[in-house]
Amino acid sequence: MPPFVAFAGVLGGLAVVRWAYKTAIRINEELEEMRLSRVAEAASTGTVQTLKRDPVTGAYRPG
Numbered sequence: 001m002p003p004f005v006a007f008a009g010v011l012g013g014l015a016v017v018r019w020a021y022k023t024a025i026r027i028n029e030e031l032e033e034m035r036l037s038r039v040a041e042a043a044s045t046g047t048v049q050t051l052k053r054d055p056v057t058g059a060y061r062p063g
């Protein structure tokens with residue numbers, strides 16, 4: 001009986017790992033899709049800010 005319990009535990013563990021992997025892939029795809037849509041939306045409206053160098057301080061500032 002103990003080998004059967006160990007085998008069932010291994011199968012259960014593999015099922016959990018598979019589920020977690022698929023969930024992580026799905027969430028990353030959704031996040032990437034949202035990120036790309038925000039970039040495309042900002043680019044289409046022309047609200048993407050660029051950084052320009054301040055000649056006095058040398059720091060880069062939005063402008």
